[in-house]
Amino acid sequence: MRLTPKSATLIVLALLVAITPFFFPSGYYYRVGALLFVNGIAVTGIVILTGYAGQISLGHAGFAGIGAYACALAPVHWGLHPALAAVLGAAISAVLAYLVGRPILRLKGYYLGVATLGFGILVSMVLNNERQLTRGPDGIEVADLGLREVLKGWGLNLTNGEFWYFFCGLCLIIGAWLALNLHNSPTGRALRALHGSEVAARTVGVDVARFKLQAFVISAVYASVAGSLLALQNKFITPDVAGFMHSVEMVTMAVLGGVGSVLGAIFGAGILTLLPQVLTVFAEYEQMVLGLVMLLVMIFLREGLLPSILKKFWGKDE
Amino acid sequence: MSDLLSIEGLGISFGGLKAVNDVSFRVRPGEIVSVIGPNGAGKTTLFNMISGVYLPGAGRVMLDGADVTGMEPHLLARRGMSRTFQNLQIFQSMTVLENVITGYHLQEKGPVVADILGLPSSRRRARKAMAGARELLERVGLTRAAEREAGNLSYGSLKRLEIARALALDPKVLLLDEPAAGCNAVETEEIDHLIAEVAASGVAILLVEHDMKMVMRISNHIVVLDHGEKIAEGDPATVSQNPAVIAAYLGAENAHG
Missing domain, CATH: 3.40.50.300 (P-loop containing nucleotide triphosphate hydrolases)
Known part of the structure; x- marks a missing residue:
């Protein structure tokens, strides 16, 4: 029996989440793993927007910022449970993506890239400057999700690191599953069609503007959820989460691993999350390395690392 | 039978140059109408206007009795128009x-x-x-x-x-932009059969094609364009006898062949 790419991806991810902890030299690596999964979620959203629909965003960190600060602010100001705050953040991100995307996505070319860039900067500026609300660049603490205590009550006693590792791992698997469902669905086909040839997609009846907008909204929700998870596990968040560098990081991870495939993009997220851990010097040269990686991948491995590797080993069939 | 597709005085200009000017014709269900003409005669431009890719500067496109001039392609698809592309x-x-x-x-x-x-x-x-x-x-x-x-x-x-x-x-109306271009004789014949079959099922077919043998063989009606204007129309036999057509198109073709 041949595995479909969908089940293969999900099995690989599940094994990865379940087995790697056995090789962790210390509890610290749970944290690194959780961070990797959070990045994986954000990048899966980029796969839907860029890999499926062929649209570019340089401002998705803005949505991550909204997700993160929703978790910081809504529990304090409205007494919302942090989990509901994350849902609220996702809803706000979706609405904003719809409002921002609607006028832009009707246009062609690079307008989307530039406009999203502006959107990201705007969110970042608000988070930095509205001190009485966000406490500005110093950051703000975030309430505890409380799920770990609930699990403890059920007799499942996890350390903080373990809890966030498995929780984010589970979220990533769900996120990947949804994205893979989309890939082979009528909507996914319409997205990939308009990516391949917009004029042909129109002639078969695809409402191109509408489907681009859907992809944009869905990917914004992914980024928002990733931002929420980041804020909740750190119990603290700074406006950097919405910064331009974070947006670029997301795109770089996806492009490096392979923006056309969910597993590839997560692979890219893995590499760029682990690299700074392995090479401490990397932190200093991060921007330079990101730029270089982008350049080399674009020149030599247009499809990204993972698809290129798979092609090499399995031949053209994958 | 009523017209499925009716083109009325369609025209467009690019930078002051009239690429297509005052072209009218109609296609009925089950009919194969071909648009022919030398390179640059405006055939593909005409196609792009009919299928909503370009907004016509003048005239109307009527699809099944409704004015669909300048309607977006995905809405035309909903109304039963479908097309292929030259490239x-x-x-x-x-x-x-x-x-x-x-x-x-x-x-x-x-x-x-x-x-x-x-x-x-x-x-x-x-x-x-x-x-x-x-x-x-x-x-x-x-x-x-x-x-x-x-x-x-x-x-x-x-x-x-x-x-x-x-x-x-x-589709109710099918626009085929050079479906046999670049195909060998066997493939051309297969496409031939396919088009005839589709037409027989009641689809109105509008065809742009360079392969004159194919056009003469399968068309019910031929519209000849030259420099963006309709210079002749009629059944294959009539059109191939038309002096203006021979001068503009067939003559050139014969000279080469």
Whole structure:
């Protein structure tokens, strides 16, 4: 029996989440793993927007910022449970993506890239400057999700690191599953069609503007959820989460691993999350390395690392 | 029978130059109407106006009794117009089968939430489209290539793939822009049969084609363009006798051949 790419991806991810902890030299690596999964979620959203629909965003960190600060602010100001705050953040991100995307996505070319860039900067500026609300660049603490205590009550006693590792791992698997469902669905086909040839997609009846907008909204929700998870596990968040560098990081991870495939993009997220851990010097040269990686991948491995590797080993069939 | 497609005084200018000027004709159900003319006569421009890619500067396009002038292509698709392209517009990185399934977009689309959750309703829609697509691939002889990436197909196969995708819309009006260009004699004949078959099922077909033998063989009616103007029209026998046509087009062709 041949595995479909969908089940293969999900099995690989599940094994990865379940087995790697056995090789962790210390509890610290749970944290690194959780961070990797959070990045994986954000990048899966980029796969839907860029890999499926062929649209570019340089401002998705803005949505991550909204997700993160929703978790910081809504529990304090409205007494919302942090989990509901994350849902609220996702809803706000979706609405904003719809409002921002609607006028832009009707246009062609690079307008989307530039406009999203502006959107990201705007969110970042608000988070930095509205001190009485966000406490500005110093950051703000975030309430505890409380799920770990609930699990403890059920007799499942996890350390903080373990809890966030498995929780984010589970979220990533769900996120990947949804994205893979989309890939082979009528909507996914319409997205990939308009990516391949917009004029042909129109002639078969695809409402191109509408489907681009859907992809944009869905990917914004992914980024928002990733931002929420980041804020909740750190119990603290700074406006950097919405910064331009974070947006670029997301795109770089996806492009490096392979923006056309969910597993590839997560692979890219893995590499760029682990690299700074392995090479401490990397932190200093991060921007330079990101730029270089982008350049080399674009020149030599247009499809990204993972698809290129798979092609090499399995031949053209994958 | 009433007209399915009626072109009334259609015209467009690019930078002051009249690319197409005051062209009128009609296509009835089951009829094959061909637009011919030398290179640069404005055939593809005319096609692009009819199919909503360009906004006409003058005139009207009537589809099944309704004015659809300048309507966006995806809305025209809903009203039953479908087309192929002179320089192929294939979804390169999708499989051959997926390309044709995409032609069923209007039938298979549904709530995005159902699609993202992989609900049974979404799968049902997709399965139905896939069954139809497989039948169409069979019809154009591409069954064996179904799972291949479309970008890897030969030119002739891609031409047929595009026709299959256009047929997936179950169109009332089908616009074919040089469907046999770049195809060998056998492939041309296959496409010939296919077009005749589609027309016989009651579809109105508008054809742009360079292969004069094919045009003369399958057309019910021919419209001749030169420098963006209609210089003649009629059945194949009449048109091929028309002195203006011979001078503008057939003459040039004969001189080369």
